[in-house]
Amino acid sequence: MIKLHHLNRSRSKRIIWLLEELKVKYEVVAYQRDSITSLAPVELKSVHPLGKSPIIEDDDLIVAESGAITEYLIDKYADGQFAPKRGTKEYVEYSQWIHFAESSAILPLLLKMFVAKDGCETNFLAGYADLESEKVISFFDESLAGKRYLVADQFSGADIMMSFIVEIVKNNGDFEKYKNIAAYAAQLATHPAFIQADNIELKAEA
The missing domain is CATH 3.40.30.10 (Glutaredoxin)
Structure with missing residues (x-):
């Protein structure tokens, strides 16, 4: 087990x-x-x-x-x-989202969280975290336009990995700003x- x-x-x-x-x-x-x-x-x-x-x-x-x-x-x-066939274009796209969740996407969001928790004034870090967060989350939102799932309209491990990013966007109160992510969150929530x-x-x- x-x-x-x-x-x-x-x-x-x-x-x-x-x-x-x-x-x-x-x-x-x-x-x-x-x-x-x-x-x-x-x-x-x-x-x-x-x-x-x-x-x-x-x-x-x-x-x-x-x-x-x-x-x-x-x-x-x-x-x-839960994954496209290896060797296909879709598998490469799937793999990129798997790794995006724990690299490009999560780092600026965590930086924003840490800056807010620390409460200090920064010379560089707060502005960097804000700009990078906007960039990666906007990319994520635009990538979801017209889609139910991230890759080939099929539910996959990429959707499970990115669900944590969705949760952060939701907790930050940003669903109104990122409409595609909000719709995607509703789709993920249909899974028992x-x-x-x-x-x-x-x-x-x-």
Whole structure:
């Protein structure tokens, strides 16, 4: 059975969603952030030296990093679903979105979050984070024009990975500004496994 080490308010909710879509047996081991620092508990370091989440254990294999976990689970358990065929143009597009979620997209959004949390005046960082966030989220929004899903009008692991970015846009109150992302969020919410992942995360925080 797959074991998912899940941290509350983290990117690992995406992996719960994927596991639900795959209909594989899994167990959630829940961890809570420190109420003051918001950091993960030290117990996670006993699973992986970085002490971050998500992490999965599958038999004797430990896999970290959301994108790598998503690719691993789809390759092993999806039976041809949730990813385009390798070697196709669509697969390249899919792979780019998988990596975009944890590189170009997330960095400026995290910088904005950290600047706001710190509350200090910056000479460069706040302006950079604002400009880069606008650039990457506008690109994401424009890429969704006329689409239900990101790649070939088919639900895939790319949509699961980008759902965390959607959640940040929503939490920032920017759905009015990014109409395509708002419509995309509504489409993702039609998946029963998406709703189930929300419920499982809520139980893990209780």
